[in-house]
Amino acid sequence: MPSGRDSSRLTPARAHGSTAQGPAVLLDVRETHEWEAGHAPGALSMPLTLLMAGLPLPPTAQGRPVVLICRSGNRSRRAVETLADSGVEATDVAGGLVAWAAEGLPVVDVHGDSGVVT
8 A cells, every 4th residue: 555655546446445355444534524424334534624633543543554535635635644744654545535436336324324425
């Protein structure tokens, strides 16, 4: 998995594979209301505003490679830079959740039903 300031970004399919079956964790950095409307199954939620404020990663993400995702890829790039500065192995999903859904990968709402990308 690319790390640090590597310009490589994961495709949605590769991100799905590395977080569903590998050691990496998928961290959604959109705001809570966006995550509740639709997110990748198994993704953890931590809004970029909290990450930028210096709050620690969720316990299940600590010590693991982190794949960041947002709506289109802008916020996740900022999150990669922030985490890399802290020594965390991090990369993000090219095109964000919009690209994830466009590739036919699952998106669920907070209840586990079919979700939408907002």
